[in-house]
Amino acid sequence: MTNAQLSKILDRIADMMEIDEDDRFRINSYRRAARSVGDATEEIGVLAEAGRLTELPGIGKGIAERIELLLKSGHMDVLDALQKKYPPSLTDLLDIPGMGPKKVALVHKQFGVTDLAGLKRIIGSGELAAAKGMGEASVKKIADGIEFVASSGARTPLGVATAVARELVAAVGKISGVRRVEIGGSLRRGCETIGDIDLLCDAADGEAVI
Numbered sequence: 001m002t003n004a005q006l007s008k009i010l011d012r013i014a015d016m017m018e019i020d021e022d023d024r025f026r027i028n029s030y031r032r033a034a035r036s037v038g039d040a041t042e043e044i045g046v047l048a049e050a051g052r053l054t055e056l057p058g059i060g061k062g063i064a065e066r067i068e069l070l071l072k073s074g075h076m077d078v079l080d081a082l083q084k085k086y087p088p089s090l091t092d093l094l095d096i097p098g099m100g101p102k103k104v105a106l107v108h109k110q111f112g113v114t115d116l117a118g119l120k121r122i123i124g125s126g127e128l129a130a131a132k133g134m135g136e137a138s139v140k141k142i143a144d145g146i147e148f149v150a151s152s153g154a155r156t157p158l159g160v161a162t163a164v165a166r167e168l169v170a171a172v173g174k175i176s177g178v179r180r181v182e183i184g185g186s187l188r189r190g191c192e193t194i195g196d197i198d199l200l201c202d203a204a205d206g207e208a209v210i
Contacts, residue, residue, distance in 0.1 A: 003038060003166075006044050007037045013082065015094050087115075097142075099142055123146075158193065165199070177203045180202040185197070
């Protein structure tokens, strides 16, 4: 598991905790851990194997033990419990611009929404715009977000593409004769979605590397 992948998992745990109206301190702890893992310069697996996870800012003994378990078994008690409570189709709504954890919690608890179809239904019926704390402007932003996600369906989210790109950079960097590898294109610019991954490679024999 790459640092970017683990960072996204920790962030999603914090999102689900927020939907669950969990303790604010616990939510912030996972947010900090996600940022710390994402910013780490060493691979998370190496740090875990050496028992050095707590050296990262914001990662205490408890979260470190859960990360180690996740890396070894693919499971984490907190993550497993939240995933049983909230289906992937609901947490996928977090990927829609304008839909943060609080709004996902609202549509789920007030209207029983569990997926995109349910969200579209309450937007179309006007129920969401009439809900407390919403309004026409907020609902239009969400509707526009749904259209954006639909139109970019053939593209890959930045976080996913970054994880793949880092693995490719590491692999290309091991090829004989390669001096330097850098990520380029839309990924380097930080675009929200990525069509393809561009790598810039400095090597003694370019054709051989290709």
